[in-house]
Amino acid sequence: MRIPLAISALILAIGASIGWYDSQQLASIREIRGQLIAEAAQHGIVPDLSNSPGSAHITKHDREDREASAKRTAAQYLAFGKEREAFEKTAAGHRDPAVQKEMIRRMAEFRERMMAMEPAQMAILIAEVRSDSGLADDTRRRLFDVAVLALSNNHPQAVLELFAGESERAKDDVMGGGYIITSSLARWAKEDPLAALAWIHKNSDKNPDLITEEAKRGLISGAAMQDPKLAFQLIGELGLKGSDNVIQSIVGVARTPDEKLATLAMLREHLATHSEDPARDQAARDGLTMLANGIVQDGFTSACQWLAAADLSPVELAGVAAGLNYDPSKSGETGQWIEWLGKSLPPGAMAADRIQYLVASWTHNDPQAAGQWLATTPDGPARNTAIRSYAETISRFEPHTAAQWALTLPAGQDRDATLKTIYQNWPRNDPAGAAAFGDEHGLR
Amino acid sequence: MLPPTVALLVVGTWLGVQRRSISTMEQDCATLRQQITNDSGSAPLHARAAGSDKTSKSAASIHWETIARQFDERQRAGATADMRAMLRFDKKLQAMTREELIAGLDEIAALDLSANSRSMLEQTLIGPLIEKDPEYVLRHFVDCIQDDASGIKWHLSNAMRDWAKQDPAKTDAWFDQQIAAGKFDSKTLDGKNPFRMQFEGVMIGIWFTSDPSAAGHRLEALPEDQRVEVLSGLLGSVKQENQAAFTQLVRDQVPAQDQSQILNRLK
Numbered sequence: 189m190r191i192p193l194a195i196s197a198l199i200l201a202i203g204a205s206i207g208w209y210d211s212q213q214l215a216s217i218r219e220i221r222g223q224l225i226a227e228a229a230q231h232g233i234v235p236d237l238s239n240s241p242g243s244a245h246i247t248k249h250d251r252e253d254r255e256a257s258a259k260r261t262a263a264q265y266l267a268f269g270k271e272r273e274a275f276e277k278t279a280a281g282h283r284d285p286a287v288q289k290e291m292i293r294r295m296a297e298f299r300e301r302m303m304a305m306e307p308a309q310m311a312i313l314i315a316e317v318r319s320d321s322g323l324a325d326d327t328r329r330r331l332f333d334v335a336v337l338a339l340s341n342n343h344p345q346a347v348l349e350l351f352a353g354e355s356e357r358a359k360d361d362v363m364g365g366g367y368i369i370t371s372s373l374a375r376w377a378k379e380d381p382l383a384a385l386a387w388i389h390k391n392s393d394k395n396p397d398l399i400t401e402e403a404k405r406g407l408i409s410g411a412a413m414q415d416p417k418l419a420f421q422l423i424g425e426l427g428l429k430g431s432d433n434v435i436q437s438i439v440g441v442a443r444t445p446d447e448k449l450a451t452l453a454m455l456r457e458h459l460a461t462h463s464e465d466p467a468r469d470q471a472a473r474d475g476l477t478m479l480a481n482g483i484v485q486d487g488f489t490s491a492c493q494w495l496a497a498a499d500l501s502p503v504e505l506a507g508v509a510a511g512l513n514y515d516p517s518k519s520g521e522t523g524q525w526i527e528w529l530g531k532s533l534p535p536g537a538m539a540a541d542r543i544q545y546l547v548a549s550w551t552h553n554d555p556q557a558a559g560q561w562l563a564t565t566p567d568g569p570a571r572n573t574a575i576r577s578y579a580e581t582i583s584r585f586e587p588h589t590a591a592q593w594a595l596t597l598p599a600g601q602d603r604d605a606t607l608k609t610i611y612q613n614w615p616r617n618d619p620a621g622a623a624a625f626g627d628e629h630g631l632r
Numbered sequence: 633m634l635p636p637t638v639a640l641l642v643v644g645t646w647l648g649v650q651r652r653s654i655s656t657m658e659q660d661c662a663t664l665r666q667q668i669t670n671d672s673g674s675a676p677l678h679a680r681a682a683g684s685d686k687t688s689k690s691a692a693s694i695h696w697e698t699i700a701r702q703f704d705e706r707q708r709a710g711a712t713a714d715m716r717a718m719l720r721f722d723k724k725l726q727a728m729t730r731e732e733l734i735a736g737l738d739e740i741a742a743l744d745l746s747a748n749s750r751s752m753l754e755q756t757l758i759g760p761l762i763e764k765d766p767e768y769v770l771r772h773f774v775d776c777i778q779d780d781a782s783g784i785k786w787h788l789s790n791a792m793r794d795w796a797k798q799d800p801a802k803t804d805a806w807f808d809q810q811i812a813a814g815k816f817d818s819k820t821l822d823g824k825n826p827f828r829m830q831f832e833g834v835m836i837g838i839w840f841t842s843d844p845s846a847a848g849h850r851l852e853a854l855p856e857d858q859r860v861e862v863l864s865g866l867l868g869s870v871k872q873e874n875q876a877a878f879t880q881l882v883r884d885q886v887p888a889q890d891q892s893q894i895l896n897r898l899k
Contacts, residue, residue: 192634225664406711
């Protein structure tokens with residue numbers, strides 16, 4: 189009996205010594221792991237240990253560590269919220285800019301930390317924020333917003349589940365709820381549009397207050413980043429035909445001229461499914477207006493190449509025209525765009541409206557350049573529209589010059605209307621000049 | 633022989649669990665190291681190798697063309713842009729020295745970028761540089777005011793404010809020199825230069841409490857309609873204790889018929 193006991197004791201002794209050595213090693217590795225997680229967080233990395241073969245074996249100790257860490261962060265975050273609340277009670281003009289800057293820096297630090305946390309940890313933090321009674325409602329809601337937005341950066345599904353699970357309470361807690369839902373759906377759809385779509389289908393009836401038209405547009409805009417064709421298909425699937433801005437949210441994703449041409453082809457394919465003419469035309473105009481914004485940025489020459497390749501219909505051309513905005517940094521091209529409008533659009537209200545707008549903006553910003561362009565532009569309907577706009581714009585400041593330009597217009601209704609506007613705009617400090625002008629043109 | 637068998641089983645199980653935990657931890661550490669290494673090696677904020685790009689000369693070693701592409705992608709991504717990347721870049725910018733920021737702006741100026749990308753990059757750097765050396769920013773970039781494509785000009789009044797707080801007399805004198813040199817001339821129809829109005833607002837906002845006559849001189853040099861505009865722009869920043877001085881300035885410098893439209897809005 190003594191021998192087996194002795195052997196047992198020996199086995200236990202050897203085991204204990206190996207076990208002690210292993211436990212030292214385990215403690216050391218655990219510390220290194222903690223440091224690496226912290227370092228990863230500083231890099232903005234959410235520790236992704238899912239591919240690690242050992243990741244399935246999260247020990248109780250690990251779980252407790254993570255929970256404790258989440259609670260620590262929550263406590264620090266709430267303490268920061270209290271500090272910020274006290275700071276904001278100081279009158280706006282008396283706040284120390286250095287303290288304000290430090291507050292912004294610390295909030296950014298919290299954001300970064302929260303973005304590195306796992307959904308389960310964020311759930312703990314969010315619950316702590318919600319249950320805190322020491323903060324003013326506004327402060328608590330702001331902290332909640334920031335936390336939820338941080339969570340949505342890497343785990344949009346978790347945010348959507350949070351809201352879907354208790355929408356009433358979540359709605360009470362959040363200030364930017366609409367934006368958070370929309371951006372979370374967009375983020376998710378960017379990675380997995382069909383999964384995001386399935387979530388909408390599953391939750392639409394239960395949470396109609398969350399899954400709004402705006403939220404669905406968010407999904408479509410995210411899907412467009414990955415697959416514009418699918419995004420167009422989703423418009424019908426989500427019942428958004430005719431919805432404001434939905435076309436723009438897809439078209440706006442295209443960047444290069446080739447991408448824009450491809451998107452235009454998809455848009456045309458999508459519009460072929462529309463049965464109603466007014467809605468189809470409106471969607472075509474919306475899409476082309478958005479595309480025009482980017483095209484103009486590329487410069488007049490390359491824009492013209494794109495427009496030639498696009499072979500636009502009159503409705504589409506009207507969309508491009510509506511998207512032409514005056515850009516002071518491309519002031520030198522404004523004259524070319526005005527001429528393009530005159531040549532490309534059929535004469536009528538649309539062409540006149542866009543030409544008047546561009547000339548008026550240009551004249552206000554740089555009357556000399558606009559005047560020089562006008563002086564060298566060949567006669568024609570576009571030039572006459574431009575003259576009207578130029579004369580009316582400068583009439584408040586230089587009425588005599590305005591009158592000279594107006595008199596170059598062919599006699600008729602347009603010239604008379606322009607002269608009348610000049611008279612009405614005549615500077616108040618020159619009543620005699622106004623009276624003489626009125627008498628001369630029979631306007632008094 | 634039962635006790636040794638039991639002892640072996642107990643020790644074996646215990647050591648097995650421990651070894652498994654060690655192995656799990658080691659694998660986690662390896663994964664984390666790999667993720668950190670990948671991030672450092674391919675992080676777009678850092679040049680991968682010194683000398684791999686002629687433009688990465690600043691101490692901060694930022695590859696600006698990559699940043700420009702990221703900015704463009706961020707614009708495209710809109711609400712889905714990666715907030716972590718933004719925070720990391722902001723942090724890096726805040727940590728840059730004055731010299732690094734200036735070198736960065738020089739590098740950006742030398743790159744073949746679209747006007748939009750250049751403007752976005754410049755605007756990103758100019759804020760931190762203003763915090764470090766507002767005088768340098770104003771002296772170096774005042775010509776941007778006449779450049780329609782520049783993004784820097786939108787930030788210069790902040791530089792003016794910061795510099796004027798440090799040395800109002802020197803800032804005021806510099807401003808007058810630039811006006812005399814035509815840097816704030818206007819080509820618009822109404823003759824206003826919005827940047828001059830902003831700068832005047834900054835200087836007058838600083839002078840009217842410490843040296844009301846200096847504030848008065850600045851206003852006198854402006855047409856009457858612009859005085860109303862500049863003073864109206866200051867309304868939000870007039871502290872309770874300075875309201876009397878502000879009111880006096882309005883009464884001295886604004887035509888009687890226009891005074892009420894400013895003073896009625898004074899809280």
